[in-house]
Amino acid sequence: MKASEAPSAPANDGGPRRTRILAGAVAVVLVVALLIASLGLGLFQPLTGGGVGQTSSATSPTMGEQTSPPKFCTDFSPEQELTDQRVMSGASASFPGYDEQLWLGLEQNFSSLSYNVTVIAQNDSQGFGPAYLLNGLTPAGFWYQVGIAWDIATGAGAYEPGFTFVYEVWNTNTSTPVYPSRTGTLPEGFSAANGDEVELGLQFSSGRVSMTARDLNGSASASASYGAFGQSEFVGLKDQTSGFATSLLTEWYHTLPYFCSGEGAAFSNSVVNTTSAWMRIDEWNLTGTSSSQRFNSTAPGQCCVFNSGYQSVSFSDPAAFQWLTTNGTTIYANAHEFATP
Numbered sequence: 001m002k003a004s005e006a007p008s009a010p011a012n013d014g015g016p017r018r019t020r021i022l023a024g025a026v027a028v029v030l031v032v033a034l035l036i037a038s039l040g041l042g043l044f045q046p047l048t049g050g051g052v053g054q055t056s057s058a059t060s061p062t063m064g065e066q067t068s069p070p071k072f073c074t075d076f077s078p079e080q081e082l083t084d085q086r087v088m089s090g091a092s093a094s095f096p097g098y099d100e101q102l103w104l105g106l107e108q109n110f111s112s113l114s115y116n117v118t119v120i121a122q123n124d125s126q127g128f129g130p131a132y133l134l135n136g137l138t139p140a141g142f143w144y145q146v147g148i149a150w151d152i153a154t155g156a157g158a159y160e161p162g163f164t165f166v167y168e169v170w171n172t173n174t175s176t177p178v179y180p181s182r183t184g185t186l187p188e189g190f191s192a193a194n195g196d197e198v199e200l201g202l203q204f205s206s207g208r209v210s211m212t213a214r215d216l217n218g219s220a221s222a223s224a225s226y227g228a229f230g231q232s233e234f235v236g237l238k239d240q241t242s243g244f245a246t247s248l249l250t251e252w253y254h255t256l257p258y259f260c261s262g263e264g265a266a267f268s269n270s271v272v273n274t275t276s277a278w279m280r281i282d283e284w285n286l287t288g289t290s291s292s293q294r295f296n297s298t299a300p301g302q303c304c305v306f307n308s309g310y311q312s313v314s315f316s317d318p319a320a321f322q323w324l325t326t327n328g329t330t331i332y333a334n335a336h337e338f339a340t341p
Helices: none
Strands: 062-066 098-106 112-118 130-137 142-155 158-171 176-179 197-205 208-215 221-227 247-254 265-268 276-285 303-307 311-314 321-326 329-333 337-340
Touching (some): 112 130, 130 265, 158 221, 176 221, 276 321, 311 321
Antiparallel strands (some): 098 247, 098 276, 112 197, 130 142, 130 247, 158 176, 208 221, 276 303, 329 337
């Protein structure tokens, strides 16, 4: 889609919003002035669909408390996925049309948000990598996202190599992106190394919200800002009462479904003592779907290849990890950390 064309507003049925890590429903331009090919998916397109407790997964989700070292995957490494019948029956050639999302929804209110994330340079069998994202919703209905992506997908078999800084703002009252003005994120090169700890931040300052990233093991840093519209806090949502959630998210576009990487990435905040949250794992199939119908829950076949539903967790023991698993992928959380493959 051309930069002047606005994407159609998706249906809002209570599902969490997700980031758009492909050029498309919006045009994406690199800071280094390289024009990325338009695909129709786009950075920071919202996710809709599903609801609390709803599941449409190949295997039912299970939860529990972690007592042994974490294991993120029970099957489907990059090599294994190419030989598995269930995976290959859903293959989409070299087009990254499967979107897997691993969520931790925060239920407290925050005057600012800051989480460190260990950024991992990992790829699926086609070379595409993940995005690690921090999201904040204000009472005025503006949703701010900031994160670091690795080998961000830009087209069929194509990706922008290395780490990039990504950000966007949505007006949830109209379900439309409002910043950047091109309605698409401008990925900016971010010189981190594999395994570096990057601080992601959302702060109120001088009537604006600052979206920041800072490499705690190096010198890389990046920032962007947008108006706060008189607001001074990010709101947590109990029982997922809105589709735009204050949350942590690992998202990954793939050409094949049911992918899981055994390398873990961890979000952490040693100061905030989260008492309760919700967890969710899902994967969308966007292959062969028009731009106007992507992430629209009324379109058949999109949601979901699998979907754990929203699973509530409480952290009576702040150090104990709770886990959620479905279809070979497991995520973990305690009062201070969120770990995903």
